[in-house]
Amino acid sequence: MEEKIDDEALDNSMESQTENHSEEIITKQNIENNKPLQENTNMEVHHHSHSSHGKKNWKSYFWEFLMLFLAVFCGFLAEYKLEHVIENQREEKYAASFLEDIKKDTAYLSREIPYWKDLLNHIDTVRAEIEKPYGNRNNLSLYKSMSYMRTYSNFEYHDRTIEQLKNGGNFRLIRKSIVADSIIDYDASIKSILRDQESQSNDIYRNLNYLQDKILNSKYSNIAVNNPKKADSLFKNNPNAFIISAQKESELFEYYNRLEFYQRMTTYRVGSLNRINRRATNLIKLIETEYHLN
Secondary structure, eight states, X not given: OHHHHHHHHHHHHHXXXXXXXXXXXXXXXXXXXXXXXXXXXXXXHHHHHTXXXXXXXXXXXXXXXXXXXXXXXXXXXXXXXXXXXXXXXXXXHHHHHHHHHHHHHHHHHHXXXXXXXXXXXXXXXXXXXXXXXXXXXXXXXXXXXXXHTTOOXXXXXXXXXXXXXXXXXXXXXXXXXXXXXXXXXXXXXHHHHHHHHHHHHHHHHHHHHHHHHHHSOGGGHHHHHHOHHHHHHHHHHOGGGGOOOGGGHHHHHHHHXXXXXXXXXXXXXXHHHHHHHHHHHHHHHHHHXXXXXX
């Protein structure tokens, strides 16, 4: 009985030792298997923790400065070029707009100059008829020409663009000095001529109309100017309406003298308008040539 117990105890002891030995072997293998992974991990951490880029030398700073400078400089050049292009476009637009204004001036002058020349002819007619004795005058011709004295025409200066250039401070955009100087001279000459002739001509015009109201029946004045053939017919039917009364000879003489001054002023006006027209024509050619606007 005791031997059997001892044998069982011995067997249990042997099994226990075998199991412990197996666990030790497994534990050692696990430790050995994990060791390389830990070492690799430690090596990697060690490698990164001691990485270094080194110090920059003067060449590195120089190249960084150069690249920054080139970037800023190229940006400046691009902005300058863009601004230059925009100003060129604005200059060309102003030139085209001013050209349009001058062409309107010449178109108006093409009607204005003939009008005043025609007025001079009527003044000659009136003065020539007044110089004749009372009974020898061509009353119909005198009536027609005196009626024409009631008409008037003002030159319309198209200064839209030049006022924009002056008031907006944009005259600097006209970089072609020959064009800028010609525009300034043109504007100054027109304003000077118009100022002088209007201040004097308006006064004499009003005075002539005042005298004419005293000596002439104005019933058919508009017809005499706008429809001369109809005036001829009316004269045949009612000649007394066209005749100046003999009692008005003193007023007619004063009217004659005033016409002489009006004639001189009108002659000056025609010459001034011709000068403006020549300036405008030359300026049109200049702008078209300089800005290729033909």
